[in-house]
Amino acid sequence: MKIVVPIKRVVDYNVKVRPLSDQSDVDLNNVKMAMNPFCEIAIEEAVRLKESGTATEVIAVTVGKSDSQEQLRTALALGADRAILIESDSLLEPLAIAKALSKVIKEEDPQLVILGKQAIDGDNNQTGQMLAAILSYGQATFASEVTIDGDSASVTREIDGGLQTIKVSLPAIITTDLRLNEPRYASLPNIMKAKKKELDIKPIADMGIDTASRMELLSVELPPARQEGIKVESVAELVDKLKNEAKVIS
Amino acid sequence: MSILVLAEHDNSNLKPATLNTIAAANALGSSVHVLVAGSSCQSVADESAAIDGIEKVLLADDSAYENQLAESTANLIQSVSADFSHILAPATTFGKNVLPRLSALLDVQQISEITEVVSEDTFKRPIYAGSCIATVKSNDVIKVITVRATAFDPVNASGGSASIESIDADGISDLSSFVGEEIAQSDRPELTAASIVISGGRGMQSGDNFHLLETIADKLGAAVGASRAAVDAGFVPNDYQVGQTGKIVAPDLYIAVGISGAIQHLAGMKDSKVIVAINKDEDAPIFQVADYGLVADLFNVLPELSEQL
Numbered sequence: 001m002k003i004v005v006p007i008k009r010v011v012d013y014n015v016k017v018r019p020l021s022d023q024s025d026v027d028l029n030n031v032k033m034a035m036n037p038f039c040e041i042a043i044e045e046a047v048r049l050k051e052s053g054t055a056t057e058v059i060a061v062t063v064g065k066s067d068s069q070e071q072l073r074t075a076l077a078l079g080a081d082r083a084i085l086i087e088s089d090s091l092l093e094p095l096a097i098a099k100a101l102s103k104v105i106k107e108e109d110p111q112l113v114i115l116g117k118q119a120i121d122g123d124n125n126q127t128g129q130m131l132a133a134i135l136s137y138g139q140a141t142f143a144s145e146v147t148i149d150g151d152s153a154s155v156t157r158e159i160d161g162g163l164q165t166i167k168v169s170l171p172a173i174i175t176t177d178l179r180l181n182e183p184r185y186a187s188l189p190n191i192m193k194a195k196k197k198e199l200d201i202k203p204i205a206d207m208g209i210d211t212a213s214r215m216e217l218l219s220v221e222l223p224p225a226r227q228e229g230i231k232v233e234s235v236a237e238l239v240d241k242l243k244n245e246a247k248v249i250s
Numbered sequence: 251m252s253i254l255v256l257a258e259h260d261n262s263n264l265k266p267a268t269l270n271t272i273a274a275a276n277a278l279g280s281s282v283h284v285l286v287a288g289s290s291c292q293s294v295a296d297e298s299a300a301i302d303g304i305e306k307v308l309l310a311d312d313s314a315y316e317n318q319l320a321e322s323t324a325n326l327i328q329s330v331s332a333d334f335s336h337i338l339a340p341a342t343t344f345g346k347n348v349l350p351r352l353s354a355l356l357d358v359q360q361i362s363e364i365t366e367v368v369s370e371d372t373f374k375r376p377i378y379a380g381s382c383i384a385t386v387k388s389n390d391v392i393k394v395i396t397v398r399a400t401a402f403d404p405v406n407a408s409g410g411s412a413s414i415e416s417i418d419a420d421g422i423s424d425l426s427s428f429v430g431e432e433i434a435q436s437d438r439p440e441l442t443a444a445s446i447v448i449s450g451g452r453g454m455q456s457g458d459n460f461h462l463l464e465t466i467a468d469k470l471g472a473a474v475g476a477s478r479a480a481v482d483a484g485f486v487p488n489d490y491q492v493g494q495t496g497k498i499v500a501p502d503l504y505i506a507v508g509i510s511g512a513i514q515h516l517a518g519m520k521d522s523k524v525i526v527a528i529n530k531d532e533d534a535p536i537f538q539v540a541d542y543g544l545v546a547d548l549f550n551v552l553p554e555l556s557e558q559l
Binding site for chain 1: 383
Protein backbone atom coordinates (compact mmCIF):
# COMPACT_ATOMS: atom_id res chain seq x y z
CA MET A 1 0.00 0.00 0.00
CA LYS A 2 1.19 3.44 -0.96
CA ILE A 3 0.71 6.41 1.39
CA VAL A 4 0.89 10.07 0.42
CA VAL A 5 1.61 12.54 3.24
CA PRO A 6 1.07 16.22 2.42
CA ILE A 7 3.08 18.47 4.74
CA LYS A 8 3.53 22.22 5.32
CA ARG A 9 6.40 24.56 6.12
CA VAL A 10 5.31 26.91 8.91
CA VAL A 11 6.77 29.24 11.52
CA ASP A 12 8.30 27.20 14.34
CA TYR A 13 5.78 26.67 17.13
CA ASN A 14 8.01 28.44 19.69
CA VAL A 15 8.03 31.72 17.77
CA LYS A 16 5.65 34.41 18.93
CA VAL A 17 4.44 35.96 15.71
CA ARG A 18 3.73 39.70 15.50
CA PRO A 19 2.09 41.93 12.88
CA LEU A 20 4.22 44.06 10.56
CA SER A 21 4.32 47.69 11.61
CA ASP A 22 1.96 48.66 8.76
CA GLN A 23 -0.40 45.82 9.85
CA SER A 24 -0.53 44.48 6.28
CA ASP A 25 0.45 40.96 7.31
CA VAL A 26 2.39 39.02 9.94
CA ASP A 27 6.10 39.69 10.22
CA LEU A 28 7.92 36.60 9.01
CA ASN A 29 11.31 38.23 8.50
CA ASN A 30 14.10 36.16 10.00
CA VAL A 31 11.84 33.82 11.93
CA LYS A 32 12.66 30.16 12.35
CA MET A 33 10.68 27.85 10.07
CA ALA A 34 9.87 24.19 10.66
CA MET A 35 7.59 21.39 9.62
CA ASN A 36 4.09 21.87 11.01
CA PRO A 37 3.86 19.68 14.17
CA PHE A 38 0.71 17.87 12.99
CA CYS A 39 2.51 17.01 9.74
CA GLU A 40 5.33 15.39 11.72
CA ILE A 41 2.70 13.18 13.34
CA ALA A 42 1.34 12.32 9.88
CA ILE A 43 4.79 11.35 8.58
CA GLU A 44 5.41 9.29 11.71
CA GLU A 45 2.15 7.38 11.30
CA ALA A 46 2.90 6.62 7.64
CA VAL A 47 6.43 5.50 8.43
CA ARG A 48 5.17 3.24 11.23
CA LEU A 49 2.68 1.66 8.81
CA LYS A 50 5.59 1.00 6.50
CA GLU A 51 7.75 -0.42 9.27
CA SER A 52 4.93 -2.75 10.33
CA GLY A 53 4.69 -4.07 6.76
CA THR A 54 1.28 -2.52 6.04
CA ALA A 55 2.59 0.16 3.70
CA THR A 56 5.18 -0.22 0.96
CA GLU A 57 5.96 3.38 0.07
CA VAL A 58 5.60 6.77 1.76
CA ILE A 59 5.60 9.90 -0.40
CA ALA A 60 5.84 13.35 1.19
CA VAL A 61 4.28 16.21 -0.79
CA THR A 62 4.10 19.90 -0.19
CA VAL A 63 2.79 22.97 -1.97
CA GLY A 64 5.04 25.95 -1.42
CA LYS A 65 8.03 28.00 -2.38
CA SER A 66 11.40 26.51 -3.20
CA ASP A 67 12.51 26.73 0.45
CA SER A 68 9.87 24.13 1.38
CA GLN A 69 12.40 21.58 0.09
CA GLU A 70 13.97 21.88 3.55
CA GLN A 71 10.85 20.39 5.19
CA LEU A 72 10.58 17.71 2.50
CA ARG A 73 14.18 16.71 3.29
CA THR A 74 13.16 16.48 6.96
CA ALA A 75 10.28 14.20 5.94
CA LEU A 76 12.74 12.06 3.96
CA ALA A 77 15.07 11.92 6.96
CA LEU A 78 12.13 10.77 9.11
CA GLY A 79 11.51 7.86 6.77
CA ALA A 80 9.57 9.00 3.69
CA ASP A 81 10.84 7.27 0.52
CA ARG A 82 10.54 10.16 -1.88
CA ALA A 83 9.17 13.67 -2.03
CA ILE A 84 7.36 16.02 -4.38
CA LEU A 85 7.37 19.81 -4.23
CA ILE A 86 4.53 21.51 -6.03
CA GLU A 87 6.27 24.81 -6.45
CA SER A 88 4.31 28.03 -6.12
CA ASP A 89 5.78 31.51 -5.75
CA SER A 90 2.76 32.84 -3.94
CA LEU A 91 1.22 31.60 -0.72
CA LEU A 92 -1.96 29.73 -1.50
CA GLU A 93 -5.23 29.30 0.33
CA PRO A 94 -6.30 25.84 1.56
CA LEU A 95 -8.75 25.31 -1.33
CA ALA A 96 -6.02 25.91 -3.93
CA ILE A 97 -3.58 23.76 -1.96
CA ALA A 98 -6.14 20.94 -1.81
CA LYS A 99 -6.67 21.20 -5.58
CA ALA A 100 -2.93 21.04 -6.26
CA LEU A 101 -2.52 18.06 -3.91
CA SER A 102 -5.45 16.29 -5.56
CA LYS A 103 -3.61 16.36 -8.91
CA VAL A 104 -0.54 14.65 -7.49
CA ILE A 105 -2.66 12.16 -5.56
CA LYS A 106 -4.57 11.20 -8.71
CA GLU A 107 -1.24 10.53 -10.41
CA GLU A 108 0.21 8.56 -7.52
CA ASP A 109 -3.02 6.70 -6.78
CA PRO A 110 -2.26 5.87 -3.10
CA GLN A 111 -4.54 3.83 -0.82
CA LEU A 112 -4.16 6.30 2.01
CA VAL A 113 -3.47 10.01 2.46
CA ILE A 114 -2.46 11.15 5.94
CA LEU A 115 -2.07 14.82 6.80
CA GLY A 116 -2.08 17.11 9.81
CA LYS A 117 -5.47 18.31 11.04
CA GLN A 118 -4.37 21.91 10.89
CA ALA A 119 -1.33 24.06 10.27
CA ILE A 120 -0.32 26.24 13.20
CA ASP A 121 0.04 29.36 11.04
CA GLY A 122 -3.44 29.98 9.65
CA ASP A 123 -5.14 27.54 12.06
CA ASN A 124 -7.64 26.85 9.28
CA ASN A 125 -8.21 23.12 9.75
CA GLN A 126 -9.50 22.71 6.18
CA THR A 127 -7.07 21.10 3.74
CA GLY A 128 -7.68 17.43 4.56
CA GLN A 129 -11.46 17.72 4.46
CA MET A 130 -11.31 19.73 1.21
CA LEU A 131 -8.98 17.21 -0.36
CA ALA A 132 -11.37 14.40 0.61
CA ALA A 133 -14.26 16.24 -1.08
CA ILE A 134 -12.28 16.96 -4.25
CA LEU A 135 -11.15 13.33 -4.55
CA SER A 136 -14.55 11.95 -3.43
CA TYR A 137 -12.75 10.03 -0.68
CA GLY A 138 -14.09 9.30 2.77
CA GLN A 139 -12.52 11.26 5.60
CA ALA A 140 -11.47 10.46 9.15
CA THR A 141 -10.37 13.69 10.81
CA PHE A 142 -8.63 14.32 14.16
CA ALA A 143 -7.34 10.75 14.43
CA SER A 144 -5.87 9.38 17.65
CA GLU A 145 -5.70 5.74 16.51
CA VAL A 146 -5.56 4.17 13.05
CA THR A 147 -5.92 0.48 12.20
CA ILE A 148 -5.79 -0.70 8.60
CA ASP A 149 -8.12 -3.60 7.98
CA GLY A 150 -8.05 -4.83 4.37
CA ASP A 151 -9.85 -2.30 2.19
CA SER A 152 -10.89 -0.05 5.04
CA ALA A 153 -9.41 1.78 8.00
CA SER A 154 -10.78 1.91 11.50
CA VAL A 155 -10.05 5.33 12.96
CA THR A 156 -10.61 6.65 16.48
CA ARG A 157 -11.27 10.39 16.37
CA GLU A 158 -10.84 13.00 19.11
CA ILE A 159 -14.18 14.81 19.31
CA ASP A 160 -15.39 17.43 21.77
CA GLY A 161 -17.30 14.94 23.90
CA GLY A 162 -14.64 12.22 23.94
CA LEU A 163 -13.70 9.64 21.32
CA GLN A 164 -15.54 8.38 18.25
CA THR A 165 -14.57 5.40 16.11
CA ILE A 166 -15.51 5.23 12.43
CA LYS A 167 -14.69 2.91 9.57
CA VAL A 168 -13.69 4.53 6.32
CA SER A 169 -13.28 2.84 2.91
CA LEU A 170 -9.87 3.08 1.27
CA PRO A 171 -8.59 5.14 -0.37
CA ALA A 172 -9.29 7.66 2.35
CA ILE A 173 -8.07 10.86 3.97
CA ILE A 174 -6.94 10.74 7.58
CA THR A 175 -6.03 13.89 9.49
CA THR A 176 -3.90 13.59 12.60
CA ASP A 177 -4.57 14.83 16.10
CA LEU A 178 -1.90 15.31 18.76
CA ARG A 179 -2.04 11.93 20.41
CA LEU A 180 -1.89 9.68 17.37
CA ASN A 181 1.79 9.05 18.03
CA GLU A 182 4.96 10.69 19.27
CA PRO A 183 7.11 11.58 16.28
CA ARG A 184 10.73 10.46 16.24
CA TYR A 185 13.74 12.72 15.71
CA ALA A 186 15.75 12.39 12.54
CA SER A 187 19.12 10.73 13.16
CA LEU A 188 22.26 12.15 11.59
CA PRO A 189 22.80 9.12 9.30
CA ASN A 190 19.18 9.41 8.14
CA ILE A 191 19.60 13.13 7.50
CA MET A 192 22.62 12.28 5.32
CA LYS A 193 20.71 9.54 3.51
CA ALA A 194 17.77 11.87 2.92
CA LYS A 195 19.96 14.13 0.80
CA LYS A 196 20.22 11.36 -1.80
CA LYS A 197 16.54 10.50 -1.91
CA GLU A 198 14.40 11.54 -4.88
CA LEU A 199 12.75 14.97 -4.67
CA ASP A 200 10.68 15.98 -7.71
CA ILE A 201 9.72 19.57 -8.37
CA LYS A 202 6.51 20.29 -10.28
CA PRO A 203 5.58 23.88 -11.13
CA ILE A 204 2.02 24.61 -10.01
CA ALA A 205 1.38 26.45 -13.27
CA ASP A 206 1.53 23.10 -15.11
CA MET A 207 -1.32 21.63 -13.11
CA GLY A 208 -4.18 23.40 -14.80
CA ILE A 209 -5.90 24.50 -11.62
CA ASP A 210 -7.37 27.80 -10.50
CA THR A 211 -5.18 29.05 -7.67
CA ALA A 212 -6.52 32.60 -7.48
CA SER A 213 -7.17 33.93 -3.96
CA ARG A 214 -10.77 34.00 -2.85
CA MET A 215 -9.98 36.06 0.21
CA GLU A 216 -8.23 39.36 0.79
CA LEU A 217 -6.20 39.94 3.90
CA LEU A 218 -7.18 43.46 4.93
CA SER A 219 -5.10 43.76 8.08
CA VAL A 220 -3.32 41.92 10.86
CA GLU A 221 -3.27 43.32 14.36
CA LEU A 222 -2.42 42.28 17.88
CA PRO A 223 -5.29 41.03 20.00
CA PRO A 224 -6.45 43.45 22.69
CA ALA A 225 -3.94 43.41 25.54
CA ARG A 226 -5.03 42.26 28.97
CA GLN A 227 -4.63 44.64 31.85
CA GLU A 228 -1.69 43.79 34.02
CA GLY A 229 -2.64 41.65 36.99
CA ILE A 230 -1.39 41.47 40.54
CA LYS A 231 0.27 38.86 42.72
CA VAL A 232 -1.56 37.80 45.84
CA GLU A 233 0.30 36.52 48.88
CA SER A 234 -2.09 33.93 50.24
CA VAL A 235 -5.10 31.79 49.49
CA ALA A 236 -7.15 33.97 51.84
CA GLU A 237 -6.23 37.08 49.85
CA LEU A 238 -7.07 35.30 46.58
CA VAL A 239 -10.51 34.25 47.81
CA ASP A 240 -11.17 37.75 49.10
CA LYS A 241 -10.22 39.32 45.74
CA LEU A 242 -12.37 36.88 43.79
CA LYS A 243 -15.35 37.52 46.05
CA ASN A 244 -15.12 41.24 46.65
CA GLU A 245 -13.06 42.76 43.84
CA ALA A 246 -13.66 40.59 40.76
CA LYS A 247 -17.01 39.38 42.12
CA VAL A 248 -16.78 36.13 40.19
CA ILE A 249 -17.53 33.82 43.12
CA SER A 250 -19.91 34.22 45.99
CA MET B 251 -30.91 35.52 0.34
CA SER B 252 -31.05 33.76 3.66
CA ILE B 253 -28.39 32.57 6.05
CA LEU B 254 -28.13 28.90 7.00
CA VAL B 255 -26.87 27.63 10.34
CA LEU B 256 -26.04 23.96 10.67
CA ALA B 257 -27.35 22.77 14.04
CA GLU B 258 -25.10 20.68 16.24
CA HIS B 259 -27.04 18.15 18.29
CA ASP B 260 -27.18 14.56 19.55
CA ASN B 261 -30.61 13.74 18.04
CA SER B 262 -32.26 14.71 21.34
CA ASN B 263 -30.93 18.14 22.26
CA LEU B 264 -29.32 21.07 20.53
CA LYS B 265 -25.70 21.73 21.54
CA PRO B 266 -25.28 25.19 23.09
CA ALA B 267 -22.65 26.32 20.53
CA THR B 268 -25.46 26.42 17.96
CA LEU B 269 -26.97 29.42 19.81
CA ASN B 270 -23.67 31.32 19.61
CA THR B 271 -23.43 30.50 15.92
CA ILE B 272 -26.92 31.87 15.35
CA ALA B 273 -25.78 35.08 17.05
CA ALA B 274 -23.09 35.43 14.38
CA ALA B 275 -25.71 34.69 11.70
CA ASN B 276 -27.93 37.45 13.11
CA ALA B 277 -25.06 39.89 12.61
CA LEU B 278 -25.13 39.00 8.89
CA GLY B 279 -28.80 39.35 8.09
CA SER B 280 -32.33 38.94 9.30
CA SER B 281 -33.46 35.78 7.53
CA VAL B 282 -31.80 32.94 9.42
CA HIS B 283 -32.65 29.28 8.76
CA VAL B 284 -31.44 26.32 10.80
CA LEU B 285 -30.70 22.92 9.28
CA VAL B 286 -31.21 19.94 11.55
CA ALA B 287 -29.77 16.77 10.02
CA GLY B 288 -30.20 13.73 12.19
CA SER B 289 -32.22 10.63 12.92
CA SER B 290 -35.43 10.66 14.98
CA CYS B 291 -34.55 14.23 15.83
CA GLN B 292 -37.94 15.99 15.75
CA SER B 293 -37.28 17.31 19.28
CA VAL B 294 -34.18 19.10 18.01
CA ALA B 295 -36.20 20.68 15.20
CA ASP B 296 -38.82 21.81 17.73
CA GLU B 297 -36.10 23.23 19.96
CA SER B 298 -34.59 25.06 16.97
CA ALA B 299 -37.95 26.46 15.91
CA ALA B 300 -38.37 27.99 19.37
CA ILE B 301 -35.10 29.95 19.16
CA ASP B 302 -35.68 33.68 19.08
CA GLY B 303 -35.50 35.14 15.57
CA ILE B 304 -35.30 31.97 13.46
CA GLU B 305 -37.34 32.16 10.25
CA LYS B 306 -37.38 28.53 9.22
CA VAL B 307 -36.08 25.15 10.32
CA LEU B 308 -35.10 22.59 7.69
CA LEU B 309 -35.36 19.05 9.03
CA ALA B 310 -33.64 16.14 7.32
CA ASP B 311 -34.66 13.19 9.47
CA ASP B 312 -33.09 10.02 8.14
CA SER B 313 -31.14 7.14 9.68
CA ALA B 314 -28.25 8.09 7.35
CA TYR B 315 -27.73 11.23 9.46
CA GLU B 316 -27.80 9.54 12.86
CA ASN B 317 -24.11 10.25 13.51
CA GLN B 318 -23.83 13.24 11.17
CA LEU B 319 -20.76 11.92 9.42
CA ALA B 320 -19.05 14.42 7.16
CA GLU B 321 -19.66 12.85 3.75
CA SER B 322 -23.46 12.58 3.86
CA THR B 323 -23.93 15.78 5.86
CA ALA B 324 -21.82 17.86 3.47
CA ASN B 325 -23.72 16.43 0.47
CA LEU B 326 -27.04 17.28 2.12
CA ILE B 327 -26.06 20.89 2.80
CA GLN B 328 -24.79 21.20 -0.76
CA SER B 329 -28.23 20.12 -2.02
CA VAL B 330 -29.90 23.11 -0.31
CA SER B 331 -27.03 25.60 -0.62
CA ALA B 332 -28.38 27.54 -3.63
CA ASP B 333 -30.84 29.40 -1.39
CA PHE B 334 -28.20 30.84 0.92
CA SER B 335 -25.62 33.62 0.92
CA HIS B 336 -23.88 32.32 4.05
CA ILE B 337 -23.60 28.86 5.60
CA LEU B 338 -22.41 28.73 9.21
CA ALA B 339 -21.55 26.06 11.74
CA PRO B 340 -19.93 26.18 15.17
CA ALA B 341 -16.14 25.76 15.13
CA THR B 342 -16.40 22.58 17.17
CA THR B 343 -15.02 19.21 16.12
CA PHE B 344 -18.40 18.66 14.43
CA GLY B 345 -18.39 21.87 12.39
CA LYS B 346 -14.68 21.61 11.63
CA ASN B 347 -15.23 18.13 10.22
CA VAL B 348 -18.19 18.90 7.96
CA LEU B 349 -17.83 22.48 6.74
CA PRO B 350 -14.49 22.38 4.89
CA ARG B 351 -15.80 19.37 2.96
CA LEU B 352 -18.89 21.36 2.02
CA SER B 353 -16.72 24.34 1.14
CA ALA B 354 -14.72 22.31 -1.39
CA LEU B 355 -17.91 20.80 -2.85
CA LEU B 356 -19.13 24.37 -3.43
CA ASP B 357 -15.69 25.45 -4.65
CA VAL B 358 -15.42 28.25 -2.10
CA GLN B 359 -12.71 29.14 0.41
CA GLN B 360 -14.03 28.64 3.93
CA ILE B 361 -13.48 31.32 6.56
CA SER B 362 -12.53 29.43 9.73
CA GLU B 363 -13.33 30.26 13.31
CA ILE B 364 -14.48 33.86 13.03
CA THR B 365 -14.57 35.96 16.19
CA GLU B 366 -16.26 39.04 14.74
CA VAL B 367 -18.55 39.94 11.86
CA VAL B 368 -17.33 43.25 10.40
CA SER B 369 -19.72 43.22 7.44
CA GLU B 370 -21.47 40.61 5.31
CA ASP B 371 -18.19 39.71 3.60
CA THR B 372 -15.54 40.79 6.12
CA PHE B 373 -14.61 38.96 9.28
CA LYS B 374 -12.03 38.86 12.04
CA ARG B 375 -10.34 35.62 12.96
CA PRO B 376 -7.37 34.65 15.12
CA ILE B 377 -4.25 33.25 13.44
CA TYR B 378 -1.01 31.86 14.86
CA ALA B 379 -2.69 30.54 18.00
CA GLY B 380 -4.34 33.90 18.60
CA SER B 381 -1.04 35.81 18.57
CA CYS B 382 -2.56 37.96 15.83
CA ILE B 383 -6.03 38.82 14.63
CA ALA B 384 -6.56 38.88 10.85
CA THR B 385 -9.31 40.83 9.14
CA VAL B 386 -10.27 39.03 5.94
CA LYS B 387 -12.69 39.80 3.12
CA SER B 388 -14.24 36.90 1.23
CA ASN B 389 -15.00 37.30 -2.47
CA ASP B 390 -16.81 33.99 -2.82
CA VAL B 391 -20.50 34.01 -3.76
CA ILE B 392 -21.44 31.74 -0.87
CA LYS B 393 -19.60 32.35 2.39
CA VAL B 394 -18.92 29.15 4.30
CA ILE B 395 -17.97 30.04 7.87
CA THR B 396 -17.17 28.34 11.16
CA VAL B 397 -17.82 30.41 14.26
CA ARG B 398 -15.85 30.53 17.50
CA ALA B 399 -18.67 30.16 20.01
CA THR B 400 -17.00 32.04 22.85
CA ALA B 401 -16.77 35.21 20.75
CA PHE B 402 -20.55 35.57 20.38
CA ASP B 403 -23.14 35.73 23.16
CA PRO B 404 -25.79 33.03 22.68
CA VAL B 405 -29.18 34.06 21.35
CA ASN B 406 -32.30 33.47 23.39
CA ALA B 407 -33.36 29.81 23.16
CA SER B 408 -37.04 30.70 23.42
CA GLY B 409 -39.47 33.23 22.04
CA GLY B 410 -39.42 32.07 18.42
CA SER B 411 -42.00 30.17 16.41
CA ALA B 412 -40.33 29.23 13.14
CA SER B 413 -41.94 26.85 10.66
CA ILE B 414 -40.41 23.41 10.26
CA GLU B 415 -39.98 22.12 6.72
CA SER B 416 -38.99 18.51 6.15
CA ILE B 417 -36.45 17.97 3.42
CA ASP B 418 -35.41 14.73 1.76
CA ALA B 419 -32.13 13.01 2.34
CA ASP B 420 -29.78 13.74 -0.54
CA GLY B 421 -26.42 12.31 -1.51
CA ILE B 422 -26.19 9.64 1.17
CA SER B 423 -22.65 8.30 1.19
CA ASP B 424 -21.31 4.98 2.39
CA LEU B 425 -17.65 6.06 2.32
CA SER B 426 -17.55 6.06 6.11
CA SER B 427 -19.62 4.42 8.80
CA PHE B 428 -20.03 4.83 12.53
CA VAL B 429 -18.54 2.13 14.75
CA GLY B 430 -18.86 3.48 18.28
CA GLU B 431 -18.03 6.24 20.69
CA GLU B 432 -16.88 6.87 24.22
CA ILE B 433 -18.51 10.03 25.43
CA ALA B 434 -17.33 11.30 28.79
CA GLN B 435 -20.11 11.36 31.37
CA SER B 436 -19.92 14.07 33.97
CA ASP B 437 -22.27 15.87 36.31
CA ARG B 438 -20.17 18.99 35.95
CA PRO B 439 -20.94 21.66 33.36
CA GLU B 440 -19.52 21.33 29.85
CA LEU B 441 -16.12 23.01 29.52
CA THR B 442 -17.10 25.39 26.75
CA ALA B 443 -20.33 26.44 28.46
CA ALA B 444 -19.17 26.68 32.09
CA SER B 445 -18.96 30.08 33.78
CA ILE B 446 -16.03 28.86 35.89
CA VAL B 447 -13.25 26.55 34.70
CA ILE B 448 -10.43 25.12 36.79
CA SER B 449 -7.63 23.51 34.77
CA GLY B 450 -4.56 21.52 35.70
CA GLY B 451 -1.26 21.16 33.93
CA ARG B 452 1.86 19.07 34.14
CA GLY B 453 2.38 20.41 37.67
CA MET B 454 -0.50 18.20 38.84
CA GLN B 455 1.98 15.31 38.51
CA SER B 456 -0.67 12.60 38.09
CA GLY B 457 -4.25 11.94 37.07
CA ASP B 458 -5.07 10.97 40.65
CA ASN B 459 -4.19 14.46 41.82
CA PHE B 460 -6.95 15.91 39.61
CA HIS B 461 -9.36 15.05 42.43
CA LEU B 462 -7.94 18.13 44.17
CA LEU B 463 -9.33 20.21 41.30
CA GLU B 464 -12.58 18.27 41.16
CA THR B 465 -13.32 18.98 44.81
CA ILE B 466 -12.98 22.71 44.15
CA ALA B 467 -14.90 22.46 40.88
CA ASP B 468 -17.83 20.88 42.66
CA LYS B 469 -17.89 23.67 45.25
CA LEU B 470 -17.86 26.34 42.54
CA GLY B 471 -20.06 24.60 39.98
CA ALA B 472 -17.08 24.66 37.67
CA ALA B 473 -15.87 22.52 34.78
CA VAL B 474 -12.47 20.84 34.92
CA GLY B 475 -9.98 21.33 32.10
CA ALA B 476 -6.35 20.56 31.41
CA SER B 477 -3.35 21.73 29.43
CA ARG B 478 -2.06 19.72 26.51
CA ALA B 479 0.89 18.60 28.65
CA ALA B 480 -1.46 17.03 31.19
CA VAL B 481 -3.43 15.26 28.47
CA ASP B 482 -0.29 14.07 26.67
CA ALA B 483 1.03 12.73 29.98
CA GLY B 484 -2.16 10.67 30.29
CA PHE B 485 -3.42 12.41 33.45
CA VAL B 486 -6.85 13.06 31.90
CA PRO B 487 -8.61 12.26 28.59
CA ASN B 488 -8.51 14.44 25.46
CA ASP B 489 -11.90 16.05 26.02
CA TYR B 490 -10.34 18.03 28.92
CA GLN B 491 -7.86 19.85 26.69
CA VAL B 492 -8.01 23.64 26.54
CA GLY B 493 -5.87 25.32 23.89
CA GLN B 494 -5.18 26.13 20.26
CA THR B 495 -6.05 22.64 19.11
CA GLY B 496 -8.34 21.66 21.97
CA LYS B 497 -11.30 23.55 23.31
CA ILE B 498 -11.57 27.32 23.36
CA VAL B 499 -13.09 28.61 26.58
CA ALA B 500 -13.92 32.09 27.83
CA PRO B 501 -15.56 31.72 31.24
CA ASP B 502 -16.09 34.44 33.84
CA LEU B 503 -13.34 32.83 35.91
CA TYR B 504 -10.48 30.60 34.73
CA ILE B 505 -8.19 29.08 37.35
CA ALA B 506 -4.95 27.69 35.92
CA VAL B 507 -3.19 25.34 38.31
CA GLY B 508 0.31 24.05 37.63
CA ILE B 509 0.10 25.29 34.05
CA SER B 510 3.17 27.11 32.72
CA GLY B 511 1.26 28.97 29.99
CA ALA B 512 2.56 27.95 26.55
CA ILE B 513 1.19 30.08 23.68
CA GLN B 514 -0.86 27.06 22.62
CA HIS B 515 -2.63 26.94 25.98
CA LEU B 516 -3.12 30.72 26.23
CA ALA B 517 -4.83 30.58 22.83
CA GLY B 518 -7.59 28.54 24.41
CA MET B 519 -8.33 30.63 27.50
CA LYS B 520 -6.96 34.14 27.34
CA ASP B 521 -10.35 35.66 26.55
CA SER B 522 -11.63 34.57 29.97
CA LYS B 523 -12.92 37.51 32.00
CA VAL B 524 -10.84 36.84 35.12
CA ILE B 525 -7.78 34.60 35.12
CA VAL B 526 -6.16 33.15 38.23
CA ALA B 527 -2.77 31.43 37.99
CA ILE B 528 -1.36 29.19 40.69
CA ASN B 529 2.19 28.05 40.00
CA LYS B 530 5.33 27.67 42.06
CA ASP B 531 7.51 29.06 39.24
CA GLU B 532 7.19 32.84 39.47
CA ASP B 533 8.58 33.23 35.95
CA ALA B 534 5.90 31.04 34.37
CA PRO B 535 4.38 32.88 31.36
CA ILE B 536 0.87 32.17 32.65
CA PHE B 537 1.36 35.03 35.15
CA GLN B 538 1.57 37.50 32.24
CA VAL B 539 -2.11 36.97 31.45
CA ALA B 540 -3.30 36.38 35.01
CA ASP B 541 -5.37 38.97 36.88
CA TYR B 542 -4.47 37.27 40.14
CA GLY B 543 -1.29 35.26 40.50
CA LEU B 544 -0.32 33.13 43.45
CA VAL B 545 3.26 31.86 43.53
CA ALA B 546 3.02 28.76 45.67
CA ASP B 547 3.04 24.99 45.68
CA LEU B 548 -0.31 23.84 44.36
CA PHE B 549 -0.36 20.88 46.72
CA ASN B 550 -0.48 23.33 49.63
CA VAL B 551 -2.80 25.79 47.92
CA LEU B 552 -5.55 23.48 46.65
CA PRO B 553 -6.61 21.92 50.00
CA GLU B 554 -6.57 25.39 51.58
CA LEU B 555 -8.58 26.88 48.72
CA SER B 556 -11.10 24.08 48.96
CA GLU B 557 -11.50 24.75 52.67
CA GLN B 558 -12.04 28.49 52.22
CA LEU B 559 -14.69 28.20 49.52
